[in-house]
Amino acid sequence: MSNVDAQFEQAQVDVKALSEKPGNMTLLRLYALFKQATEGDVHGDKPGFADIVGKYKYDAWASLKGTGQDVAKQQYTELVESLKNGTAS
Template identity: 45%
Template sequence: MSLDQKFEAAAQAVKGLTKRPTDEELLTLYALYKQAIEGDNNTPKPGLLDLKGRAKWNSWDAKRGTSKDAAKEEYITFAEGLMAKYK
């Protein structure tokens, strides 16, 4: 199975979790997914009143400089940990 196939399988498996991960875990998943798919964050920072948008932006921006393949590998490992914890 290729890295891309493992990544897609992990992304699908996370959607089937029976319990909801913590907000921090969800932000990490989001950041790794965005970094793996789009690369470095180059979007404008959301305004001060958009708390959810800022949290997501900051989380993704913290992964700046991580290659897409490294982000995919990290996502797979993190998702496997969540599946073991929340299934």
């Protein structure tokens, strides 16, 4: 297991232990980075108008198209660290 993979796995544990729930935009970013890191580029049909949350999630993930999985893992880890330290914007 690479160092990036180990840090990514630890970040997944750490994010569940945050003292405060992140805001919706940060949650979308975490979701998109996680999906990009674990599954690669977005796939499947975009949810319809009635599924607002699904549409936002899809769009957030699609915005990372072309981002390498290791890069997404690193960005996810960095975002979780900034949330832990209280420095996330």
